[in-house]
Amino acid sequence: MIRYFNKFINYLGLALAYMRFNLRAQLEYRQAFISQVVAMFVNDAFWVVFWCLFFTKFPVVRGWTSKDVITLWAINAAGYGIAFSFFRNVNNIPYLIARGQLDSWMLYPRALLPHLLVGTMSATAIGDAIFGYAVYGFFIRPDIPHMLLFVLLSFGVALVFVSFSILVGSLSFYLGNVEALGDQMRGALVAFSTYPASIFDGAIKLILFSFLPAGFVGYLPAQALRELSFIPVLEVFAGGFVMSCVATFVFYYGLSRYESGSLMEMRG
Amino acid sequence: MNAIELHKLRKTYTVKQGSGFGRKTAEVVAVDDISFEIPEGQSVAFIGPNGAGKSTTIKMLTGILHPTSGEASVLGLVPWQDRSKLAYQIGAVFGQRSQLWYHLPPSDTFELLARVYNIGKNDYRKRRDMLIERFGLAEFLNTAVRKLSLGQRMRAEIAASLLHNPKVLFLDEPTIGLDVVACQELRDLVSEWNRQEGLTVLLTSHDAGDIEAVAKRVLVINYGRVVLDDRVVTVRRRYMGSKILGVKFHEIPREIRIPGVTVLKASSYAMKLEVNTEVASIDRVIHKVIQAGPVADITIEDPPLEEIIAHIYSRVNEPDYEEEVIGLS
Structure with a gap:
């Protein structure tokens, strides 16, 4: 047990080091970095404005109010921001596999997948995370338990986003280049999770809690925050955990089929 | 003790040929039952034409690729099974990465x-x-x-x-794109590290200068198979069918005509001759040269390794070549 704990602390240290160097690399182009963060913040804000306008016309949609939709957007953005600012490389998995560029990562004495994930950060995703926390704090004005629950949930949502992206990205081992498919699936996950889940029923709802786990990043967190309930929180983390196990298996099973490549490549 | 051991290591790829809906799959052999051993501290040049299977072999030895069949161990570890453990003990430089x-x-x-x-x-x-x-x-x-x-x-x-x-260093075309000075600096450093730190080096390169400066042994691979395994000096001697003779005279010499000797360059007091040692022995040529005029200076050089390698590459395509060279190792 102590061994695993030490290993975890060691990886945490490595992740922090990567974060420091990634930030340093991105700040080499300071203006570009700041403008990307701001642009993503503004982009997200436009959507919230759109929904606010929508709810001024239709105040309640199947029991959902503007406050619920803002919560939905905030938790989604915060989870997405955490996932892709700290684990940016998860989006690159199909690219790295298809172009044979996992080589550099495989030469290091670290577990491949966790090392790969912490290797690159995204400036724009940091903008998403800031947006999520800021919007929830500013528009919803939560009390301390709600805010703490929001923070906890944002990590659960991040777990689902990362696991889903690993799973879709790892399909490159089996199907060839799935870069476009990965983008579409991630886009679909975000799109479905930012609509009030009560508008979906039956088979679609089933899909949203399985193949396209939008229910775990939208509906359940919003429900947990609305009811201040821990059961949906546990469901979010359980869903994320199961998905991460499946994704890890699919990734490592596919790794034996990896074919490398000979493209020129630079890091950072 | 051997730092690297390979036994019948094989890697095949399935490739799709053709285009559109009529595509067919075919199996391509990248590395074909390759076997060799490298003792600790040895520096080996692993050479061959593009697509010969050099990089694929190195990628299997570093744990990046899984072989289709066969065995390999690096420092007593199976690379594709103990990748993380092995990574602490090996270093790798890929010229294009x-x-x-x-x-x-x-x-x-x-x-x-x-x-x-x-x-x-x-x-x-x-x-x-x-x-x-x-x-x-x-x-x-x-x-x-x-x-x-x-x-x-x-x-x-x-x-x-x-x-x-690391105890073993894999260098995959490390001097690609470098100028002459940078190449030389790099070769000196690797060579120094090999001598002083006992580092085992496996180098792939298309540059004969790298091979001469860094390696003591050369492994030539083609179509995924080892076609030559010998010491660099032996390869040079064995495949060197000629010598370059440089002569300076005190006086203008008489004309030299010897079968098997070609005049590469000539001025009033100096000449450069290429001697085909299979036709004319070098001592006979020197004797004739001395008879041609009073000699001020004489040098005997081997032809550049580039020519030898080009010669080996051109011969590996000949049908009887494989048997001949495998017998040498």
Whole structure:
């Protein structure tokens, strides 16, 4: 047990080091970095404005109010921001596999997948995370338990986003280049999770809690925050955990089929 | 003890041929039941034409690729099973891939690598300072990699791969794109490290200069099979059907006509001759040269290794070649 704990602390240290160097690399182009963060913040804000306008016309949609939709957007953005600012490389998995560029990562004495994930950060995703926390704090004005629950949930949502992206990205081992498919699936996950889940029923709802786990990043967190309930929180983390196990298996099973490549490549 | 052992290692790929809906799959053999051993501390050049299977072999030995069949061990570990454990003991430099962070100075990459390899602070500082001194990195250590010349980058690259004190170093075309001076610097450094630190080196290169400067043994691979395995000096001797004779005279010499001797260059008092040693023995040629006029100076040189390698590559396509050379190793 102590061994695993030490290993975890060691990886945490490595992740922090990567974060420091990634930030340093991105700040080499300071203006570009700041403008990307701001642009993503503004982009997200436009959507919230759109929904606010929508709810001024239709105040309640199947029991959902503007406050619920803002919560939905905030938790989604915060989870997405955490996932892709700290684990940016998860989006690159199909690219790295298809172009044979996992080589550099495989030469290091670290577990491949966790090392790969912490290797690159995204400036724009940091903008998403800031947006999520800021919007929830500013528009919803939560009390301390709600805010703490929001923070906890944002990590659960991040777990689902990362696991889903690993799973879709790892399909490159089996199907060839799935870069476009990965983008579409991630886009679909975000799109479905930012609509009030009560508008979906039956088979679609089933899909949203399985193949396209939008229910775990939208509906359940919003429900947990609305009811201040821990059961949906546990469901979010359980869903994320199961998905991460499946994704890890699919990734490592596919790794034996990896074919490398000979493209020129630079890091950072 | 052997640092590297391969036994009937094989790697095949399934490739799709043709286009559209009529595509067919075919199996391509990249490495064909290859076997060899490399003792600890030996420096070996692993050469062959493009697509011969060099990089695929190195990728299997570093644990990047799984073989289709066969066995291999590096420092007693099976690379594709013990990849993480092995990574602490090997270094790898791929000429077309960089582990340096493009927007950051080499010093930052070194710091990060110390974390990745779990090198203690004191050990890291000692090792880093030693590498900075030996590889002459001080002048550009804090300059962003994107602003470095290719030669500086490759020096930093190799230093980075030695930071964790590996026992085996894989170099896959490390001098690709480098100028003559940078090539020479790099070869000297690797060679020095091999001699002084007992580092086992497996080098692939298309540059004969790399092979001569770094390796003692040469393995030639073609179509995924070892077609020649011998010492570099022996290869040079065996495949060298000619010698270059440079002669300077005190007086204008008489004309020299010997079967098997070609005049490459001639001026009033000097000439450069190519001697086909299978036709004319070198002592007979020297005797004739001395008879032609009073000799001031005489030099005998081997032809450049590039020519020898080109000769081997051209012969490996001949049907009877394989049997002949495998018998040599």
